[in-house]
Amino acid sequence: MPRTVAAHALAPSLFQVRETGSGRAEVLWRTPVVGVPDAALRPVFPPDCRPLGQPSVRRAEAALVVRWEIDCGPPGLVGKTLAAEGIADSRASVLMLVTLRDGRSVRAVLTAERPSFLVPERESRIEVARSYSLLGIEHILTGPDHLLFVLGLLLLIAEWRLLLWTLTSFTLGHSVTLSLAALGFVHVPPGPVEVGIAASIVVLGVELARDPAASPSRLQRRPWGMAATFGLL
Template sequence: MRVWTSWSRACERRRLARSLLISPMNGDKWRLTLFCGTRSRFVFLFLAVLCGPTAVSQAHPLAPSLLELTEVADGVVDVRWKVPALRVRGSEVHPEFPASCKELVPPVGSPEGEAIVLRWQIDCGVAGLAGEEVGVRGLGAGSNDALLRVALSDGRVFQHVLRSEQPIWRIPETGRPQSVFSGYLRLGFDHILEGLDHLMFVLGLLFLATRPLVLVETITSFTIGHSVTLALASLGIAQVPSRPVEVLIAISILVLALELARGPAARPTLLRRFPWGMAFLFGLLHGLGFAGALAEIGLPPDDLPLALLSFNLGIEAGQLAFVACILVAGFLLRPILRRRPQWVDMLPAYGIGCLSVYWILQRLLGA
């Protein structure tokens, strides 16, 4: 009889533990209403992102190609063509010059980080490049944008972002700072939306900080954190190797996933009590990752503050767009997800955690 009673009590304790693990926290009237009292309202949206055909491969987006043209003298132009070493199969991009330009020195290639750099010289005649059209052919769905940087012999410098819909650009007569601003704004926006690891961290913050005020504080802290290190690293004040940074970014996502897996009924840790502090500290890491991507692109020396500011604003715009989409989708899906199995509450934590472990191993092994 005692054995049966002890076994029954043990079973009851296990059932209670399971219910505490997966049951949402009730009675908190200040919880964000669109979550409907549980973080699992967004699970289907999370799975849609996770199951995309290129979800894992886009954890670290490919940097755009870079075409640098520098006039040296009498129409002679030094060409520097930088393309990612890892390219999507079938994507062949190549620079295009005016018909008047002739090759003087054949291209010589060398590896540079995760890219291949080709250097050669062309002769575009006495008139040079002013008023001519240059660009990159082959931009499309299988390749990212290309950044064009032109330095004329009279000291004028131009910068422009080439895209599949506008792969050719005419070099203007005067400099236009607004082209630098709009170009780097778009690059920052695209980078955050193509970086699945950064988006998964932001998604985890949404699940962790469900109260409106805490959510605003947490996202703001993350923004401040990565803005600080992005500026310091881009200006050369803080120099950290990219590979350890990428590994630590993946570890930060794992730490967040482990905290989510504990559930709201568990004893609150410092991470759950002060999510804004965790967001700020881990934001410092993510800012170094953004700086690494910006280093691959390069910054114009004459417009460095403007380019840095616009790139950071682009990141913030993309981040806010992602958060807004998640919140709106959660609100719209609320009636559909009222009746759900309770075990799905833990799926976001497990999904984010599995992805983070994959990224850790991938970056440690250099895959």
């Protein structure tokens, strides 16, 4: 696997491994081509996993897609550690999806704090939900535009339960978008996304400028809907 692939700090890469039997597995590595200069991000397998043949490399929209096959021996992937090298330098996240030979799937999110993953026999749904939620939170906290939107929500919503529900909706919306983008299911050019983010801040600003004595608007009564919608950007 070449060591020249860079990933955007806020765009997760996809590390997908699917067992095909007899110790063999197909590997898909998909990473954004826009990234941090000189930050090499690549998947890492245990020493007993050897590549078979040459990898297939192609450009797919704004991502680089690499496919190849490995042989990890008859025991398979369960109990083995998969990792992403260079994840701290690139400040990226990697979505991992491992499909075992019996059809079961295990998922994880690799980060600078957790750059490796021990493939379990069975996955924990709580751990999966936690990983994807943390991915959305990380994306929000590392983007000034998102922080500005969250600040606006803090100023708009006085009731703490409603605020908590609204922030959760925003985070979940972000997690869904990041996951779908990394898996290659959706691709939106950066231009419209930036316009949408700017529009979300404008809409929030208009709400904050309303007369406090006026009747609450629909957005003020149901801010979680606005947050979830703009969280998809």
